[in-house]
Amino acid sequence: MSYPEKFQGIAVTNPADWTHPKKISYDPKKFDDYDVDIKIEACGVCGSDVHRASSNWGPVKANQVVGHEIVGRVVKLGPKCKLGLKVGDRVGVGAQAKSCLNCKRCKSDNEPYCKSKDRVGTYSGTYSDGYVSQGGYASHVRTHEHFVFKIPDNIPTELAAPLLCGGVTVFSPLLRNGCGPGKKVGVVGIGGIGHMGILFAKAMGAEVYAISRSSSKKEDSLKLGADYYIATQEEKDWATTYADTLDLIVLCASSLSDINIDDLVATMTIGGKIVSIAIPDASQQLTLKPFGLLGVYISNSALGSRKEIIQLLDLVSEKKIKPWVQTVPISEAGVNEVFERMEKGDVKYRFTLVDFDKEFDN
Ligand SMILES: [Zn+2]
Ligand SMILES: [Zn+2]
Missing domain, CATH: 3.40.50.720 (NAD(P)-binding Rossmann-like Domain)
Known part of the structure; x- marks a missing residue:
């Protein structure tokens, strides 16, 4: 069974041996009216991924997939999506997957500072129905449209990824x-x-x-x-x-x-x-x-708002800014490599996991 019933990802299955993650299949969150399904093409490797996977920030949850610098293609849109995304668009998702969108902070472009329980991180966050969010070292991600951003055409996918967190x-x-x-x-x-x-x-x-x-x-x-x-x-x-x-x-x-x-x-x-x-x-x-x-x-300071992510993508597109990125094909071995090299600081200066179509068959 595969998408849309199941997603696949490279997960920390044994916290004691977190640098050796394993490929798993898991249920996605429930598909809500404003959700966007994205088939992932690349994911940046953030320092947070290592903090979370290694339990530096508290015990890692079972079968946790990390990754919150996601770039991929829209494959499905919820019936109430209204922000103009289309199936086939190349889009990104950063470290935040949801907020209340209704409080003073959310309404003033400060969604990362939302204090509501509706604020959910892209991985290891908990939705109101108890579902624990899964990140982007995966075949797909399902995210509220407010936290999904169209990537300008002239930014290469592997360079767009690290911008997102x-x-x-x-x-x-x-x-x-x-x-x-x-x-x-x-x-x-x-x-x-x-x-x-x-x-x-x-x-x-x-x-x-x-x-x-x-x-x-x-x-x-x-x-x-x-x-x-x-x-x-x-x-x-x-x-x-x-x-x-x-x-x-x-x-x-x-x-x-x-x-x-x-x-x-x-x-x-x-x-x-x-x-x-x-x-x-x-x-x-x-x-x-x-x-x-x-x-x-x-x-x-924490993360950036939807407005700021869009401003950054525009700046990078306009000024043709090129982050220094090393790509690694995603697989169990690939994630092991990036985790171990991140621990040693052996990266100039950011990893992006690529070749998702070779690892995930759906
Ligand atoms: Zn809020
Ligand atoms: Zn991050």
């Missing part, structure tokens, strides 16, 4: 905090998300400062478009050298425990903003000296 997660704080011409913007942590932060901030017209511990990412950062590179462990007085310089810093590091916020604050102009997008292990705490924060704002 990682990309918009760094784009949203850039957009919301005035990144643009005349602004000096720092990106801390040059990895899967940070490298896209450099690309977007530059495309938005800002002067870009790539900030990392060592100089190992310097060459890549400059190629990506950074105007300056700061190696914090190698340039002793960097916080003094760049004092009173930056208008905005986006923290993209995977861990906050070894970041000296006081040094970052010293580089900020008055009114400057530091926004973190890191979701480290739940046990981590941020240490701050209140006096160091004089005149500077600090906050945490």
Whole structure:
């Protein structure tokens, strides 16, 4: 039995051996009036996938399929879909699959911050009927149309995938905090998300400062478009050298425990903003000296809204931005490879799983 009764996916079947996922078949969620069925062609590999699969964020659920940077083709539309999608359209789904669409936050383009129990993540979230959502390392996904986005024709599928979670997660704080011409913007942590932060901030017209511990990412950062590179462990007085310089810093590091916020604050102009997008292990705490924060704002940002995802896709299409992506064919072995290499940081700078038509026969 296959689609539409069953979907297939590469799932964590044994949490103790999470790096060796297995191919399974499972029931999709109930088909609702606003749902879109998508036959998946590619899925980006997000740091969240590894956190979830490895139980870093609490015990992984049984037979969990992860993946929330999904690109595929529309194969079926619910009877009440009204956002203009058509069967055959190439579309994407990011990390959010549902929200109430009715609260103050949802109505002001802040769906990621919806507090309702109707907010559901693309995987490991729970729908109102108890169904646990399954992600994009799979043959198909079924998602509410509000969280399905048409991909502009000139963005290759494997490059569109990482925009849908990682990309918009760094784009949203850039957009919301005035990144643009005349602004000096720092990106801390040059990895899967940070490298896209450099690309977007530059495309938005800002002067870009790539900030990392060592100089190992310097060459890549400059190629990506950074105007300056700061190696914090190698340039002793960097916080003094760049004092009173930056208008905005986006923290993209995977861990906050070894970041000296006081040094970052010293580089900020008055009114400057530091926004973190890191979701480290739940046990981590941020240490701050209140006096160091004089005149500077600090906050945490989550994902991006439908409006922001569409804006990002338009920006990437218009400016022909190219995230650095390595493709790996999806299979049990392929997912094992990306999980193990993500753990080692062995990726430049983002994986996209591809060749779904070869792995899934429906
Ligand atoms: Zn809401
Ligand atoms: Zn993600």
